[in-house]
Each structure stands twice: as structure tokens, then as C-alpha cells.
Amino acid sequence: MTSLVSVNGVSKTYETRRGEKVLAIGEVNLHLAEEEFVSLIGPSGCGKSTLLHVAAGLLKPTTGEVLVRGENRPIRAEEFGMVFQDAVLFPWLTIRQNIEMPAEVLRIPKAVYKPRATELIELVGLAGFGDMYPRELSGGMQQRAAIARSLIHDPELLLMDEPFGAVDAITRENLNIELQRIRRVARKTVLFVTHSISEAVFLSNRVVIMSARPSKVRAVIDIDLPADRGPALIESPEFDVFVRRVHRELGHHAH
Amino acid sequence: MPTDRAQFREELLDRAVSVLLAGGFLVVLILAWQLITTLELLPAYLVPTPAATAHAIWKDLTDPRFWNDQLFQTLYVVLVGFAIAAVAGLVIGPLLILHPLIERSVYPFVVAFQTMPKIAMAPLILVWLGYGHTSKFVITALVAFFPVVVNVIAGLKAGDERQLILMRALRASWWTRMTKVRIPNALPYIFAGLDIAVVFAVIGAIVAEFLGSPNGLGSLVIIRQTNVDIPGLFSVLFFLAVMGSTLHLIITGLARKFTFWSQTADNKVAKR
Ligand SMILES: Nc1ncnc2c1ncn2[C@@H]1O[C@H](COP(=O)(O)OP(=O)(O)O)[C@@H](O)[C@H]1O
Numbered sequence: 094m095t096s097l098v099s100v101n102g103v104s105k106t107y108e109t110r111r112g113e114k115v116l117a118i119g120e121v122n123l124h125l126a127e128e129e130f131v132s133l134i135g136p137s138g139c140g141k142s143t144l145l146h147v148a149a150g151l152l153k154p155t156t157g158e159v160l161v162r163g164e165n166r167p168i169r170a171e172e173f174g175m176v177f178q179d180a181v182l183f184p185w186l187t188i189r190q191n192i193e194m195p196a197e198v199l200r201i202p203k204a205v206y207k208p209r210a211t212e213l214i215e216l217v218g219l220a221g222f223g224d225m226y227p228r229e230l231s232g233g234m235q236q237r238a239a240i241a242r243s244l245i246h247d248p249e250l251l252l253m254d255e256p257f258g259a260v261d262a263i264t265r266e267n268l269n270i271e272l273q274r275i276r277r278v279a280r281k282t283v284l285f286v287t288h289s290i291s292e293a294v295f296l297s298n299r300v301v302i303m304s305a306r307p308s309k310v311r312a313v314i315d316i317d318l319p320a321d322r323g324p325a326l327i328e329s330p331e332f333d334v335f336v337r338r339v340h341r342e343l344g345h346h347a348h
Numbered sequence: 349m350p351t352d353r354a355q356f357r358e359e360l361l362d363r364a365v366s367v368l369l370a371g372g373f374l375v376v377l378i379l380a381w382q383l384i385t386t387l388e389l390l391p392a393y394l395v396p397t398p399a400a401t402a403h404a405i406w407k408d409l410t411d412p413r414f415w416n417d418q419l420f421q422t423l424y425v426v427l428v429g430f431a432i433a434a435v436a437g438l439v440i441g442p443l444l445i446l447h448p449l450i451e452r453s454v455y456p457f458v459v460a461f462q463t464m465p466k467i468a469m470a471p472l473i474l475v476w477l478g479y480g481h482t483s484k485f486v487i488t489a490l491v492a493f494f495p496v497v498v499n500v501i502a503g504l505k506a507g508d509e510r511q512l513i514l515m516r517a518l519r520a521s522w523w524t525r526m527t528k529v530r531i532p533n534a535l536p537y538i539f540a541g542l543d544i545a546v547v548f549a550v551i552g553a554i555v556a557e558f559l560g561s562p563n564g565l566g567s568l569v570i571i572r573q574t575n576v577d578i579p580g581l582f583s584v585l586f587f588l589a590v591m592g593s594t595l596h597l598i599i600t601g602l603a604r605k606f607t608f609w610s611q612t613a614d615n616k617v618a619k620r
């Protein structure tokens with residue numbers, strides 16, 4: 094089976110304004126199968142965002158290549174959605190207009206995206222908030238809107254860069270449970286950057302652990318937990334086993 | 349714009365308090381003024397009484413020639429000059445940052461020019477263009493242009509970088525990025541620039557009229573100065589203040605309508 098996205102031998106060197114070269118990514122290989130949820134975890138500045146941007150075709154890798162369904166071509170706009178650490182909504186648009194924006198840019202017919210927007214607003218739990226403006230919503234609710242926006246054009250792949258890094262712990266847990274549900278309902282492939290070990294374990298089929306800059310993949314851990322995951326799982330001993338393994342691979346000492 | 353009812357009432361109350369405070373201060377000012385004139389702390393030929401000033405204002409207010417030959421003439425110059433400045437700023441601003449090469453070569457001169465008092469160019473423009481409407485429009489537009497262009501540029505560069513990454517992820521065209529991201533982000537700055545520009549336009553028009561115009565409030569100031577008509581001068585100042593405030597209120601009203609989403613719209617002003 095060909096992967097949806099293959100990152101083959103990708104490295105990235107940035108050149109700073111003063112002409113110094115920064116090797117952000119050493120060499121990374123990564124394969125995303127369809128409907129797989131893969132988390133990237135690693136120290137800050139190790140090139141996780143860079144890797145996401147390379148996968149999105151927003152940055153050219155210095156070496157290596159990104160294959161989409163086995164073809165050496167940049168991923169198309171229709172094929173992926175993006176979510177950042179903050180919602181990055183447009184404050185002059187209502188929540189509904191924000192969610193519809195990518196569909197409008199991609200010239201998807203109104204008859205297709207209007208009903209979809211309504212469905213997505215419900216799916217992410219924002220029913221009744223569609224006509225409000227972003228600043229009238231909490232950070233967590235804004236982030237739900239950003240997730241709905243990333244799904245409006247029905248892409249196969251979601252690229253999420255620490256999407257819950259800026260919300261409080263309780264909201265974060267709720268959002269994790271919902272993201273897990275949403276992506277199962279919507280059958281998406283996800284590449285998810287996080288700093289949270291338990292979040293990575295809870296959401297992922299695989300956790301990719303990266304080393305410090307110049308980064309390499311240090312370890313890949315398959316998370317053999319049931320597909321349908323709920324809050325109860327977090328307290329189970331199996332969950333703990335995986336958390337400890339990721340923790341150990343990250344270079345910490347086990348408690 | 350959806351507004352919470354309680355919040356709306358609170359805002360209304362807040363405005364009422366502002367109006368009362370400002371009104372109270374006005375009463376204090378007029379009383380102090382009356383006191384100065386009745387106690388003859390300042391000679392009457394320098395500072396007219398409030399009553400004499402009110403009388404001069406009333407005389408102008410009821411004189412159709414004052415409206416047609418003076419006030420409307422100035423307003424006409426202000427509006428045309430402002431319109432030229434606004435359109436020029438809105439067109440030239442984006443062009444200046446179209447390419448880094450243009451920006452780096454041309455923009456330093458915009459900044460240098462902006463620091464020069466444009467008013468000082470008024471006599472030169474009169475020499476070049478002669479007396480008449482054209483020179484007045486040009487002087488007014490020149491004074492009002494820079495706050496617009498500088499704010500347009502600052503506004504187009506404002507906004508969250510990631511909004512543009514999002515648009516690039518959607519492979520949006522230059523035009524789409526402009527209309528969907530850059531221009532909306534720029535609106536609070538643009539309105540701040542227009543607000544400064546409209547006040548500057550009044551200054552430009554008055555100075556242009558000082559320098560030998562047969563009509564307009566600027567020329568009326570010179571005539572009344574020559575006649576030592578101090579209440580008359582106060583009256584002109586009053587009408588200029590009303591004109592400036594009205595134009596300012598119109599711009600801020602429009603700004604509130606189009607940039608209601610911006611919480612810091614009032615703070616977004618680049619250098620003049
Ligand atoms: N545009 C850039 N120019 C130069 N260096 C950059 C640029 N973007 C990122 N970097 C550097 O590359 C490294 C990786 O950055 P990033 O991908 O943002 O890491 P992470 O998301 O894992 O925290 C960091 O050291 C960062 O300073």
C-alpha cells in the first residue's frame with residue numbers, strides 16, 4: 094500500500110539574515126498511511142513546524158523529497174487542512190464565515206460547502222455560535238472553529254501544529270477526546286505536533302520522537318490501544334505503559 | 349455587529365457621562381472667559397466678550413454670503429484635496445510595497461519627505477500653478493497625502509503572519525491574499541490615516557487661502573485681521589473647529605462601522 098504522504102530523506106537548512114546556516118532538520122523519513130494518526134514530539138526548536146511546512150509544500154526541503162500518494166509532487170490545497178497553535182481566525186468574519194473561507198478560496202460551489210459548514214459547526218460543538226465573531230468566543234471554542242475550518246474542503250490530511258498548546262488543561266482534554274471522535278467520524282489522516290506525551294499517546298496510532306537539532310527521528314512507537322478511545326482510557330494501566338515508553342525515549346528518566 | 353444589551357446600555361451611559369463632563373467643562377470655560385472680560389483682566393479690544401463672540405457667530409450663521417463665499421469654498425477645497433490625497437494614498441501605498449526593490453529604493457524618500465513641513469511648499473506651488481483652485485487642491489492634498497500613504501503601508505504589513513501562511517496553504521492568488529487578508533487587516537490603519545488626513549486637509553486649505561485667495565475662510569481670517577475684527581476672527585475659528593470636528597466624526601463613524609472587529613482600532617496609527 095502506498096502512503097498518503099512520504100517524507101524521504103528530508104533535511105532543511107535555513108539561512109539567517111546574517112548568512113549563517115541553521116540545520117533545522119537533519120534527515121527525516123516519515124510515512125503516513127491513510128487514516129493514520131501520527132504525532133511528532135520532540136524538544137522545542139527541533140524542526141517540527143519546519144517539517145509540517147515541508148509536508149504542506151510551503152517550504153522546499155534542502156535535500157530529499159515529499160511524495161504524495163507515491164508521486165513526487167507538492168500536495169494540493171484540496172488535499173490538506175492546517176491548524177496552528179492559536180486559532181488564527183479572521184476577526185472581521187463570523188465563525189461561520191471563517192469556517193467557510195477555505196471553501197470560498199478554493200471555489201467550491203456554495204451548494205456544497207454551505208450545508209457542510211452547518212454540519213461541521215455541529216460536529217465541533219459550536220451549534221448556535223456560527224453568527225458570532227471570534228473575539229466573542231473563548232480560546233478553546235475558537236480552536237474548535239479552526240478545526241472545523243481545516244475540514245471544510247474535506248481534505249484527506251490534517252496538519253496540526255500544537256493545536257491545543259494554548260488552551261487550559263481541562264479544555265485540552267475535552268478537545269483531545271473530540272478530535273479523536275471527529276477524525277474517526279471524518280476518516281482523516283493526521284500529522285500532529287505536540288509537546289504533551291499523554292496527548293500524543295491518547296490520539297495517535299504512532300508517535301514519532303525527534304531528537305534535538307539537527308533533528309533525526311529518534312524512535313517510533315506504535316500505540317496499540319483500541320481505536321475508540323474515551324476518557325476512561327487515560328486512567329488505564331495500558332495507557333501508562335505507552336506514556337512511560339515515550340517518556341523514556343525522549344531521554345527522560347522513568348519515574 | 350451583535351451587541352449585548354447590557355453592554356450596550358453601559359456604553360450609552362458611559363457616553364452620556366462623557367457628554368455631561370465635556371459640557372460642564374465648556375460652561376466653566378465660558379464662565380472664566382466672561383469673568384476675564386467683565387473684570388477687564390485682558391483689554392476688550394484683544395478678547396471680546398462671550399456675548400460679542402456669539403453675536404459675530406450669529407451674524408455669520410445668518411449671512412448667505414458667508415456660507416457661499418467663505419465656508420463652502422473652504423469645505424470644497426478640503427473635500428477635493430482630501431479625496432485626492434485619499435485616492436493617491438490608497439493607490440500608491442500598495443504599489444510602494446509591491447516589490448522589495450521598490451520599497452527599498454523609494455520608501456526612504458517617502459519617509460524623508462514626510463518629515464518635511466509640506467506647508468512650507470505652499471508658496472512654491474502657487475508659483476508653479478498660479479492662483480486658483482488647482483493650487484489650493486494640490487497644497488491641501490499634499491498635506492493630507494502622507495498620513496494616508498504611511499498608514500496604508502503600515503496596515504498592509506499588519507496582521508498575523510499565519511493568516512498569510514493559511515492563504516498560501518490554500519494556494520491563494522496574490523489578489524485573494526490582498527482582498528481576503530491584507531486589506532481587511534489594513535482597514536483600522538487606513539481609517540486612522542484618513543482621520544489624521546482630514547484634519548490636515550483643513551490646515552492645508554486654510555494655509556492655501558492665506559496666501560492670496562479671493563474667498564474661503566482662510567482669506568476671511570486675513571481680511572478680519574486687517575480690520576481688527578476680533579469677534580469676527582473668533583467666529584471663523586469656531587466654524588473651522590466645527591468643520592474639523594464634523595469631518596473627524598464622519599471618519600470615525602465609518603471606521604467604527606467597518607472595523608468594529610478591531611479591538612485596538614483607535615491605537616493603530618503609524619507616524620503622520
Ligand atoms: N525562517 C527561519 N529562518 C531561520 N531559522 C529558522 C526559521 N524558521 C525556523 N528556524 C529555526 O529552525 C529551527 C526549527 O524551528 P521549528 O521548525 O519552528 O521548530 P519547532 O517547531 O520544533 O519548535 C529552530 O532552531 C529555529 O530557530
Ligand SMILES: [Mg+2]
Nearest residue numbers: 141142143254
Ligand atoms: Mg513549532
